[in-house]
Amino acid sequence: MHKTYTPIFVLLLLLLGSCSYETKTVSSPPVRKLKMEEATIAAIHQSFREGTCTCQQLVAAYFERIEKYDKPTGLNAIVVTNPDAMERARELDREFAETKKLRPLHCIPLIVKDNYNTAGLQTTAGSLALKGFKPTEDAYQVRELKKAGAIVLAKSNMAEWAFSPRETISSIAGETLNPYNLEHVPAGSSGGTAAAVAANFGTVGLGTDTGNSIRGPSSHNALVGFRTTMGLTSRAGIIPLYLRNDVGGPMARTVEDATRVLEVIAGYDPADPLTRHSQGKMPLNYQQYLDRNGLKGARIGVLRTLSEDTPDPQVKALFEQAIADLKALGAVIVDSVDIAGFDSLRQNQWCDVFQHDINGYLAAQGPAVPVKNLDEIVASGKYAPSAAENLKYFQQHQFTPKDSSHTCGDAYHDPRRIAFRSAVEAAMDKHEVGALIYPTWNNPPAKVGDTSGYKGDNSQVIAPHTGQPAFTVPMGYTYEHLPAGLQFLGRIYDEPVLIRYTYAYEQGTQHRKPPLNFTRGTSQKR
Template identity: 45%
Template sequence: MPNLLSSWKKHSAALLAGALLLTGPLTASTAAAAAVYQGESSKAIELKLGDASIAPDKLIPSAELKKLFDQSAKLAGGDATFKAATKGTTVTRKDAAVMIAEGLHLSPAAEPYKDVPDKASYASSVGAVMEAKLMLGVNQTNFAPNQSLTYAGAYALAYRIYNYSMPFLLPEATIASIQQAVGQGKLTYKELVQQYLDRIEKYDDQGIKLNAILTINPKALEIAEELDKERAASGIRGPLHGIPVIVKDNYDTNDMPTTAGCLCLKDSIPSEDADQVAKLKAAGAIILAKANLHEFAFGITTSSSLGGQTLNPYALDHYPGGSSGGTGAAIAANFGVIGMGTDTGGSIRIPSTYNSLVGIRPTIGLSSRDGIIPLALSQDVGGPMTRTVADAAIVLDATVGYDPDDVATAASISRIPSSYTSYLDAKGLKGARIGVATELFGTAEAEQPTTEVVQAAVKDLAKLGAVTVDITIPNLKEIMAYPSLSGYEFKFQLNEYLAELGSRAPYHSLTEIIASGQFDKSMEASLKTRDARQSLNTEDYKDIVLFRTKTTKDALLKVMADNKLDAIVYPSTTQTAALIGEAQSAGGNNRLSPFSGFPAITVPAGYTAEGLGASIEFLGREYSEPTLIKLAYSYEQGTKHRVAPVLAP
């Protein structure tokens, strides 16, 4: 019997097939897809099911199955050993279940199958392997305990044993991998939090000193321990149970300061959590830390009077984007599982691009803005920044919905699916019609590196089954000529936020903040210009609110209708992250989403020759997040561009 080949990670097709089998029934036909392995050096030799010597439907002898399982566990770094079922004979599915349950020391569990007698000696083993998702029934009602195991089925089981036996690795951990590790007893939430705290100390406070974190939750370990106890006593609340979150420091937290990066608010602790923070906590998430941001979310380089300059973990002499640059750098460097950012003009999508992350700017009205320090409520949204589309979808599930304190969310009623994760379809691009906004591709010399990456991404969309159509957006120049409303609304909405703090407010108006001098002095002119604005009851402001929104919506809806499009795609930014100290331009593509209120999702598209991240952005109609997630997930799974920064291993 040839050795089991160890290099799963080098063979994405086999890896993907095996991962899919974790939640599907184990049959010869489905298992065959996972059974191509290839070895490295002298550790193993090549084995392919296509070889005439080992047919996929050939029955595997018991002794050979033991060798296969033993080697799977060993290659994964485990110490499990398995007992041969019946010496010198083939193996039934019930025999395999007993071998796996005993070899991996699984806890006995009940099973639901009609063809497995409850009093059978192997019943608890069937329940155990089912609960661990190592071996499922041939369908929902039957396990087929006496069915003989083929080589195809054996290799699929070996992959699962390998995956199960792998130690938990923190970098690039996902929500799913963490919950699996906790469920297998490899990890506790308290241990998870401690590992992230250790990374923050190692890479944010020392070492490369990313300067991404402003405040650590002093009760994070205590909260994690309570969530461990809760899971043991009553089960898991949901996928976010015990998951550490890093929140941009313009989200209110009632147990930590909320500062917007400004010295003027360094001791300001609101009495209530922001609505999205409250929903995350209710889902069992742990607010691990608050992240630096461009002060008051004014810019895209992420520097503040309280936190200083945040660095890009992919290139320490470059900006991390902004204004959610602290969140972006922290999640890219694996300081937490998921991050929360805000986006008025591009502040989720720009740092997501520069930090090789997935960022969702939701439809205005999908998620509450209550408790987020405002920049311009006509454009503001909060949303997830994650390393994967799947994690972003899970966060969206937890944070969307009606909030009486944000009337815009009333429009979301009946427009939210039961779960955004239902749209994680690896084949989601097949047959989709994608409009390529070629006018938004940069042509200047400084824009060429990004343009080349995104042009390659468009070709990949087609390879993955999409129909790509070059489009021209009506009235694009007119749309892009409109200003952001942050220059109009900021003063009035900040003053309202300070008033809501009541006696807790260190200052009561923008005027008082300016007088205090407790802010980034580079922002003084911008703050004074905004403070000089006397009223929003002006013709120019009303014209922008009315005509900018209508013009942008009409243009996007028309081009999508005329071309029967599911989404529009373009570069998230036209330029890469700039050197710190030099001017940073991201282009104006990020305006289409806030000017229309429509949702957008940015996904890593690769890296330039300098190793700087570039992304594509999918834009859809309002409340089309399910479609955008499906398209983005398919592109992500078909390309796998994200690579963790080598500076924070």
């Protein structure tokens, strides 16, 4: 359960005032005060420079939204809020007053998935077995974001141990719903981050993606989600599912904000050996690729192999419109691109390395961690029914990265993975395309409790195994305002190309809209 604020906090809000939700003017020239809903990093920083909002006011306003909308509506996206956030806001306000300089993410409120180690703040991967565990050090990405000025505002709910791509249910916090329609799921396992950022509980968020879990929840919640090239960002300090697949990264309301986060977290970290592959493959900055005309002359391939896999009619219509929009924005569409040997290459790519990886993580946490290995997790009985089957399965079935009976290497060493990536990139080279596109999901978000409604998840198929980057952006809305996403798959380390394409598409279509039940002045419980 997230922290309940006392009347002292309410008094603090009144004393601080808040960043305005409306446009107001003062003596010439007029100054536009910050509109909290859908606020971007650039808008927040502009309001700081103009003196129309302070870091303390911003943090207080986001806390107010969490208090007003999270539990009262039944959304249930937040596990715990950060009691030190306001003190950090005061420090950043003092720093800006003295230096007149803003850090890259100065006072940007960050929602962190509950599998990122966050120093002094409970980190559980959604499990009661880790209740009360407070790491002494931050995960690499959290540490770098803090250095850049971001404030960890809250930890978000997740599918327990990141097991489910369908839904976000945990024993530590219960079930998270979709803010666009509370009768539907936000996908898993980063559904808490997705719902929180979509409902404007923070400016940006962190998720993790083993097969789907940045892109699926982003698609279901009208967000931008970056699954970057494996090895571009460090996983050190993130509770693993399968390290051979895991990628951590940004979930945001705009491509620009996701890019700003990526710029901070990308790069070599000795604590994650896979990141050595990124050395020499990164540009000086990623924001230079935010080009509104980035689709002019771009060659983009349509991957009908995925888009035509039993699509919902409304999602299919949105995808066809997206293709037309890409053409109108200057792209050359290659419809379609076939990947040689695709059906066989995609098979047998998964390895059940959870026990190996979770035991390694827990062993590194020292004596304070409540459970020391998977056997102790299972013996504790502290898990949701939805996690029980997987926990017991992984207890009995274990592969290791060096298992002689099954190749379980990463994207740079596993021959099956290299072959799959080579085939995908060979098809892209043949048709001279910069990216392949397909719906992130061929079907809209399932109803809560409807396991048969979980279908059409395209994110699991390619990028988690090949190591290629795949970004999702809002593509429009289906039944009852439920979002759908468009996914762009690029060559390994081709993030600059994907940023150009997704930014130009986003700016040319402007599909992102906030969920109606989470706009100021409304509150509707499921």
